[in-house]
Amino acid sequence: MENLILKNGFVVDPINNVLGIHDLGIYKGKIDSIKENIDPSSSSEVINLNGKIVMPGHIDTHAHLSSIGGDTWGEDRSFGHKMIAESGTTTVLDLAGNPLLMIEGMKKRGAGLNVACITGLQPGTTIPSEEPKINEIRDVVYKEKKNGAIGLKIVGGYHPFSSEITSDIIFQANNQQAWIALHVGTKDAGSNILGLRDVPEITDKGRLHVAHINSYARGLINTVEEESNEALNLINKMRNQWVTEAYLAEINGTNGLCNEDGDLVFNVAINCMTTRGYEPNENGIRNALLDGYGSALVMKKGRMILVYGEDAVEIWESNLTNQALCFPVNSPVSAFMLTTSKYPEGEFIIDAISTDGGALPRNVAIEKTMSLVNFGALSLDEAVMKLSYNPSRMLGLENRGHFTEGAEADITIVDQNIGKAVMSFVKGKMIMKDGKSLMNGGNWLILSEGKELAEKSGLPYEILDLSKSKLYL
Numbered sequence: 001m002e003n004l005i006l007k008n009g010f011v012v013d014p015i016n017n018v019l020g021i022h023d024l025g026i027y028k029g030k031i032d033s034i035k036e037n038i039d040p041s042s043s044s045e046v047i048n049l050n051g052k053i054v055m056p057g058h059i060d061t062h063a064h065l066s067s068i069g070g071d072t073w074g075e076d077r078s079f080g081h082k083m084i085a086e087s088g089t090t091t092v093l094d095l096a097g098n099p100l101l102m103i104e105g106m107k108k109r110g111a112g113l114n115v116a117c118i119t120g121l122q123p124g125t126t127i128p129s130e131e132p133k134i135n136e137i138r139d140v141v142y143k144e145k146k147n148g149a150i151g152l153k154i155v156g157g158y159h160p161f162s163s164e165i166t167s168d169i170i171f172q173a174n175n176q177q178a179w180i181a182l183h184v185g186t187k188d189a190g191s192n193i194l195g196l197r198d199v200p201e202i203t204d205k206g207r208l209h210v211a212h213i214n215s216y217a218r219g220l221i222n223t224v225e226e227e228s229n230e231a232l233n234l235i236n237k238m239r240n241q242w243v244t245e246a247y248l249a250e251i252n253g254t255n256g257l258c259n260e261d262g263d264l265v266f267n268v269a270i271n272c273m274t275t276r277g278y279e280p281n282e283n284g285i286r287n288a289l290l291d292g293y294g295s296a297l298v299m300k301k302g303r304m305i306l307v308y309g310e311d312a313v314e315i316w317e318s319n320l321t322n323q324a325l326c327f328p329v330n331s332p333v334s335a336f337m338l339t340t341s342k343y344p345e346g347e348f349i350i351d352a353i354s355t356d357g358g359a360l361p362r363n364v365a366i367e368k369t370m371s372l373v374n375f376g377a378l379s380l381d382e383a384v385m386k387l388s389y390n391p392s393r394m395l396g397l398e399n400r401g402h403f404t405e406g407a408e409a410d411i412t413i414v415d416q417n418i419g420k421a422v423m424s425f426v427k428g429k430m431i432m433k434d435g436k437s438l439m440n441g442g443n444w445l446i447l448s449e450g451k452e453l454a455e456k457s458g459l460p461y462e463i464l465d466l467s468k469s470k471l472y473l
């Protein structure tokens, strides 16, 4: 007896060597069976997926569903739940925000996703200062686990620490087996390939999630090809210590905040200007927006969208320059190289394809990956490895990323004619159909330290064991 049968879909499950038309039986939210034919009368609900691809749900190891303190970006990232669910993703690592804000957002605007959150380190907000003492860092790690985060992110492109402090934070997070991610950048090096060059030494003997590798291969120092190759070589060197992802959207996300002198405050925004020959100040931003190079992120009808030209300038000015902006600075060349490159024995060098989306309207991981499949650069099996299985290993989600009997019935259905996800399920419940989010709330992924708070939240939760994650294996 099944609760749900997904019939006649083209099932792609490389871990179980399934590649072809099969039926998938789901019982109590778990995968019950994959067979060439399951008797439809054995279930009250049968969905015919003739012509559709059925794959383990996309696990996004880098997206944004909350803000660190809610004070810097002037936006509510909880809209990201619906936005990312509508692209077919089923599990998200919120990288990074604030677990207490994430959970409020999930209650208000959730979309039925599995969500883990890590806390972004902002001096004065989530960590005492730019020069925290060892015991202060240790306490932050512990406190954030209690708050329901699975770890921390060092946001080097926005709130950089010295190399030494960055190292100390990694060491303290490792010590408590908390997730630790780095957006490259320190007081000494930028958020680019030069910054990435320093990260092996900063990592020392530790473990680290190096976020959005594509962001350091934008051709600021050398060519995009040279920087992509260098990034891949650095990852190869740190193969047993780093986990990595890259996203495939052309647009980035940054902030146009300027200081009293009219100069841009954030390293990432400065890079966006200089890479196209604009001044790294108010004039540069204004011209870049008027030229249509940049866009401003605004909320409309419960989603975040991009606006261009004079409208964008008006919004940026009305927010006194403290406004989320996007620039098309990611090269498709680096996206292609970073996504498809493998070690000689066939394993991908970069573990996973992420969105860096959520509340940023660039949740294109699935559709861009499908375009690489259509192009012949990835097989369907490889697409599933990068979208689902590898990220499940990264996070230690042993019951996800495959359709083994007893695995969670987290499923993404893709219509290859349009190259997009058209349906998705979390624990056997449909959360999206035809690009519309159908579910509220969500499933909070925490560490055991967060249990007390998760109980109080009243939301369903699941305890992760990071000793099983690739970060700590």
Ligand SMILES: [Zn+2]
Pocket (backbone or CB within 6 Å): 062, 063, 064, 095, 096, 356
């Ligand atoms: Zn990000």
